Amino acid sequence: GQNIDQPTEMTATEGAIVQINCTYQTSGFNGLFWYQQHAGEAPTFLSYNVLDGLEEKGRFSSFLSRSKGYSYLLLKELQMKDSASYLCAVISRQAGTALIFGKGTTLSVSS
Amino acid sequence: GAGVSQTPSNKVTEKGKYVELRCDPISGHTALYWYRQSLGQGPEFLIYFQGTGAADDSGLPNDRFFAVRPEGSVSTLKIQRTERGDSAVYLCASSLNGQLGTGELFFGEGSRLTVL
Numbered sequence: 001g002q003n004i005d006q007p008t009e010m011t012a013t014e015g016a017i018v019q020i021n022c023t024y025q026t027s028g029f030n031g032l033f034w035y036q037q038h039a040g041e042a043p044t045f046l047s048y049n050v051l052d053g054l055e056e057k058g059r060f061s062s063f064l065s066r067s068k069g070y071s072y073l074l075l076k077e078l079q080m081k082d083s084a085s086y087l088c089a090v091i092s093r094q095a096g097t098a099l100i101f102g103k104g105t106t107l108s109v110s111s
Numbered sequence: 112g113a114g115v116s117q118t119p120s121n122k123v124t125e126k127g128k129y130v131e132l133r134c135d136p137i138s139g140h141t142a143l144y145w146y147r148q149s150l151g152q153g154p155e156f157l158i159y160f161q162g163t164g165a166a167d168d169s170g171l172p173n174d175r176f177f178a179v180r181p182e183g184s185v186s187t188l189k190i191q192r193t194e195r196g197d198s199a200v201y202l203c204a205s206s207l208n209g210q211l212g213t214g215e216l217f218f219g220e221g222s223r224l225t226v227l
Contacts, residue, residue, distance in 0.1 A: 033215065
């Protein structure tokens with residue numbers, strides 16, 4: 001089967017940097033996504049990693065280590081609007097072509 | 112359309128009733144997915160269509176759940192004999208061709224189902 005673990009909640013202050021970790025166990029790993037979901041809204045795409053290393057996109061970066069089954073999402077220069085749930089999701093050959101999501105990490109940014 | 116559209120946005124029904132939820136994907140997207148999300152949880156995969164056919168229905172929880180996509184565009188998720196445990200937000204997503212490594216999923220706003 002598959003297992004995706006993320007912390008349930010995190011808090012941070014405006015302007016800070018926060019790292020949200022995700023560990024996964026799956027057979028036939030085929031890529032990892034991060035999505036952002038504001039309360040009551042649809043998830044929106046943030047990043048995709050299939051090879052080891054860091055992908056940077058503006059204030060957000062995502063890292064992947066396939067040998068460790070580990071990824072993190074790094075958010076810099078935090079803003080209040082970054083308060084949301086961050087979902088880690090993997091594609092595995094076992095899952096066909098669907099994304100399998102973790103439970104999400106709720107990030108609260110305070111001033 | 113510009114985005115994935117789902118109707119109704121909210122549905123309240125009584126235990127035992129039949130419910131249909133509709134999804135209109137982004138124009139030209141051949142792949143369509145249904146997910147279910149309970150409070151405090153991540154989206155749970157239900158079913159995936161490539162064109163008109165269900166390529167993977169392994170996530171449907173039981174035979175009360177069924178989905179169709181007769182013309183390869185709009186899809187309907189059908190739930191028979193609803194139970195209180197079916198209460199959740201039902202999310203629809205589409206992607207250009209189902210090759211998730213080359214393109215992401217675009218989600219709709221969801222249909223919130225409440226079974227009393």
